Amino acid sequence: MATKLPSVDAVLIGFGWTGAIMAQELTEAGLNVLAIERGDWRDTPTDFSPAFAQDELRYYWRHELFQRLNHDTLTIRNKTSETALPMRQLGSFLLGSGVGGAGVHWNGQVWRFLPSDLKARSHNLERYGKKAVPDEMTIQDYGVSYEELEPHYDKFEYLCGVSGKAGNLKGVIQPGGDPFEGPREREYPNPPLDMPYAPSLFGKAAGELGRHPFPHPAANMSRAYTNPLGVQLGPCTYCGFCEKYACGNYAKASAQTTILPVLMRKKSFTLKTNSEVLKINLSADGKTATGVTYLDEKGQEFEQPAEMVVLSAYILHNVRLLLLSGIGKPYDPQTGEGVVGRNYAYQITSSVNVFFNDKILNPFVGAGALGTIVNDFNGDNFDHSGLGFIGGGYVGVLQTGARPIETHNTPDGVPKWGQAWKTAIARDYLKTATISTHGAVMAHRGNYLDLDPTYKDALGRPLLRMTFDYTDNEHRMSDYLTDRAAEIGKAMGGREIKTNYRKGSWDVVPYQTTHNTGGAIMGDDPKTSFTNKYLQSWDVPNLFVLGATAFPQNAGYNPTGTVAALVYYAADAIKARYLKAPHQPLVQV
């Protein structure tokens, strides 16, 4: 029997980036906010101090910062004709757990989507005609424009202290920046990071080929920075442990290093850790969320009433909790109807290695978003006529730090083990540059999320089931990007290159990115979206669902910048309008 607790103004489920941002915004508006996080409290000095943060075995190979799959995992299959199986180890994406969420072990790559990315359907139909968007490709417009999001992208970039160079200030193209980006009102808060040798060689070669190289925007500090909340971030040491790791130097933006020092001091904010929300409770008519039911770390069950419920866990958990709570119509891939689980998408990556004989590149120097990029082949920055696909991605050398256990690139023809392998590693480790491609994934009718009919978690609840595969659109696009990367790789002047296309079905084993998207998408039609443009549930107006869960399809950029901008956008609407008329929809249909 659940113990009923006193009501709060807002309860947040999950406490990573989106939860921290929303909690900060709602407490600023005077609300009494409770966040419930199923993982541990984690902070820099206690959990990832610089005395031990750079431990590849502990953090990456033994997954210390990631979700404990013996408690809760998901089942995966490529298509509906297969039987999904529960994953006991994840590889392609690495789910977070605990305070700060996956935002603790991210790289700090902060992008804005292109204006055209936010209206992928109407834009591509308009430019390339109906044939460009087949019926099975269920892409949609976001329902929010780049212009609407611009101030919110800006707010997140200043919160994080992004190091970068603007390419488009109020419509004026800036030398050294990305000329393809949407117009921004002001420069990044910090200058770009110092560029190592390999990304510099890439930039030079790309420029000579007529591409437009620029430094990757990074939430890794190029200098000590105090953000608008007064929180201080230290300068990056280029230690090379961002992605899959937490920063010990306060140099990578995360909830811990940008918001929590201020938020945790507020009397109007409470955080409960090691507490798992079992379901969102609804009123009898199903139109109002009355709060949540959760288990604390001792296994005691509590009912937490709230005026407003904010679902701010990772996208896979958001979708699962909606399904477990019976909110929204589950998506059916046969009929194409239903909205919960709809339009799950991901990312597609590939790479090209460039091996040099005479250049010592010191690849162990690194930072999560340290590199040189070209966006000439991202989104609709190039003419797709006759290419057989839409969308694109960025191409660049990102020097994230060649951790020794993980990093052993070898040229074609080298065996996978033994003396010849060791010799090649010893010869090439310091002299290898890797060009990455990072491509969009469009929504497809057969890619979706639902509850698994067979497998259950430690609490006896059905696991989430992921049905996903790449389609021809992704493979054509990724191969095209890989060929463009190879052109630049050749121009970099190495001894040889090795081209690593992404072939075949999506595979859960090799790491790509933790950029899962969709499942409770935003839009302007309740039949094809779960939320309106303010991330407010159509069916339950006092429920807001944050995160990449809202993406109708994924773009060729890392998602966090857009995830955060959407949260700020929603928070503004909540503060300006929703709180004046609670429980009312912000968009009428």
Added chain:
Amino acid sequence: MGGLRIHPLFAAVIGASLAATMPARPDAQQLPAPAVALPALTLPVVETAQVAQGRYLAVLGDCSGCHDRPGGQPYAGGVPLPTPFGTIYSANITPDRETGIGAWTAEDFWNAMHRGVRANGAKLYPAFPYPYFTHVTRPESDALYAYFRTVAPASYRPPANKLPFPLNIRFMVTFWNALNFKEDRAPTTGPSPGEHIVRGLGHCGACHTPKTLLGGDKADHALEGGKLDNWFAPALNSDARTGLGAWSEADVAEYLKTGRNARANGSASMADVITHSTSKMADTDLTGIAAYLKAQPNHAAAAATPAPDPKVMAIGEAIYVDECSACHAADGKAAPTYFPPLPGAAVTQSRDPTTVIRFILSGTQTVATDARPTPLSMPSYAWKLNDAQVAAVATYVRNSWGNAAPAVTASQVAGLRRKVAAKPVQKPSASI
């Protein structure tokens, strides 16, 4: 700082507290009837000018530093104050009649502040810093009294003091007072507000003045740095290397207000003082304190510092580059107001290396204030560096970039490690 708040005042020989009214022999410890009957304090609080003044004086005196225990009601006491002579518990100074000072008159309060005696005439242990509070004027004492009448009464009896015989006999304080305390000292009202705070309610010397064997202040070495509870509180005087000589008055005020400045980050015991007291002080008082401290002379004989062993320096440098330079930078200059610079740092060069060793062993966390909310931290290296390595890197930072201070020995590290490293603030290994 956890449950055991380390407050300075254990320097006093026999520390104790007002709370000691309760413990050992309750039958003999009955509070006397008040000379003046006072109304029960359930009335709505009226913020008179006197109460407002008292509220601010309580900030200047950092009263909550000793009298607020974690999880307890404000001023209900019960904070354990470790002293070299035993543990004493702070008193309940809320207006609860049974367990607090609700039965006290303003005259009783003045006697406690000024003469170190309780309302029943018994001696207070000098953990309650009445030797400093003699500088408090009667109107100030009355204002503090008026303020404490307005706080919520808490029915709470702090635990019994843990003092060995004969120190548990209050009468023994008479002898201590004879040596260390001049009753009815004329209140200091001038010459400057800064001096009035530093020598009076602020009781800065409780930590920052070296002590006699009996725990009394060495009066002719005021504010030259003191050792207490395995910390060394640096000198607060004009010495350019180990004191505040290189700081501007604005530097001092910024440090006290925000918890950090371009030269140092406040942490450890000082964090409590900044949190409860100095961060809430008026800017004019901060400036006054700064001016007074910077004017204090240094009487400590400047011992000649022999050049450290080059082999130890080489080992220290190697450790520094590996373990320290990420935050403090190869040249020690770090990122001022984020991570403190080491060249010229007083805490680094103090004659007594206790604090620098302890930072390395236990780590430390910069105090968070409204102005500077980020609790930037240094990790513990107790699990990673042995005694000789800690000594080498401590010697290195004390003697690089123009710094000069006596070398640190492995036995000094070992001695401190036994006392403080049992509770590392960081978890050193994987939990999986």
